[in-house]
Amino acid sequence: MIHAEGLVKRFGDNLAVDDVSLEVRQGEVFGFLGPNGAGKTTTVRMLTTLVAPTGGTAWVNGHQLGVADAQVRASVGLLTEAPGLYPRLTAVENLGIYGQLHGVEDVPAQVRKYLTLLELWDRRDEPVGGFSKGMQQKLAIARALLHEPPALFLDEPTAALDPEAARVVRDFIETLRGEGRTIFLCTHNLDEADRLCDRVGVIRQRLVRVDTPANLRHGLYGRSVRVRLAQPTPGLEASVAALPFVQGVTPLEDGLRVALDDPETHNPNLVRALVAAGAAIQYLEEESHTLEQVYFDLMAESREAVA
């Protein structure tokens, strides 16, 4: 669906994007994470043919950049960082222009469909300059979807929205995922990426890592369970460490952290061994790391690599 090979973008001496290769599959929600100036928007602009790559190439929905730019643009929907609406025009007029530019067959029907879906139909004849930020963002999403593109690029869709409006937008992205569209989501909101994305790519000029959020966590921290004990049990750490499936044991103030390669398989054996060793288990749970932790650690890793 989206296949990029060694994309490079330079603005004069400034290297904005360096050798980005990635593959986004059909129906996938792909999160693109990175700090400000990391090259997220520039990558989206290259993939939507708004700026030409300095090097490398990409295929979007089977159309190659620089070869079939108009076809690429016809097959993608783009939600830009700012809604970019015409403030004096009404919601219907704003969408109508884009429907016609995309050659949508029944523009009024499509406009009605998306204004209704995004709960804007009642405000359809009002100038959008008077809309709240959330409403403008919803209208911009409707605009990106009007021609039913198989791939959707969303650049910071919930930035600057209040929590309620952000939730509406996130729920709508979930709905879109259910329709089998490919979604390329640039975001700073790591919780949002964690909840919505099948895979994430972390960029800092170069692509630092691409994987599912779960694999990124496991890759960085491995998998471990935390055992909380009612009281300290002498010799427990050594007996757990001796178990063949245990990869490591770290004593904690109120128990142990046990590293396992496959907790689903080994947890029952671990519990049995702990009980046999006399441990008073209060509870046992898999340790989780937020995507935020993963992100910061990956960023630190990339800074070290550059240094």
Add this chain to the structure above:
Amino acid sequence: MNTGRIRVIVRKEWLDMRKNKMVLGMMFLLPLILVLMILGTAAAFRYVPEQMSDPLVPEGTPGLPPALAQMDTDDRTLAILNDQYMFYLLMIPMVLPVYIASYSIIGEKETRSLEPILATPISTAELLIGKVVGAVTPAVIAAWASFALTALGMYFLATRPVFLYLIRPIWTVGMLIHSPLFALMSASGGVIASSRLNDPRAAQQISGLLVVPLLGVSFLVLMGRVYLDTGTLLWVTPIILALNAAILWLTVRIFQRETILTRWK
């Protein structure tokens, strides 16, 4: 080139203009004032001729066109005054669209709507032609309507020789063909300024300068330094058309979407 997409942009420009009362007012107020001035002068000649008796060109002045030489003094004075007003009317489609065109791209930059529109299948040429035509058409319609109103008023207020002198081919051809062509040229200049600059005031001032050469030619004609007859007007038409095509090509060439998108904050 997809004319359907050009029409969409033209309609969008008109829609936006229609909702901006200030711009719309500016578009129609000036031509209306001119029409009132022309017809007011004709009415004054008709109803208070003694107040208007000072002849601009006395009888027997050498080099007068036959149509003027055959008129009586009042008619000749009114016909010559009409010619001067007609120059201003002819210039309206050159002057007004330039201000709209000079805001066309900057306006998109300000509302951040350029990026979404460039992400549609529209080409740069289609977008810019739509912008230019969108800026020119209302002014041309206003000028044509003003010319029709003037002619109609003259039919009732002035004598037949003055009316026929007003609707002679030099004005009708000029108004119907050359005025829109010059308007396209000046609007293209406005779009160029709008593409290259970020400040609407600077773009409007620079665009205003672009009209100066056209005004210069008009004044030379008005002062009698350049004589234009219908034959000359028709002869220069292909040249103006070629110039228009060249300026439009230049407008598209120097529109750098990448620079506009990445440098505009």
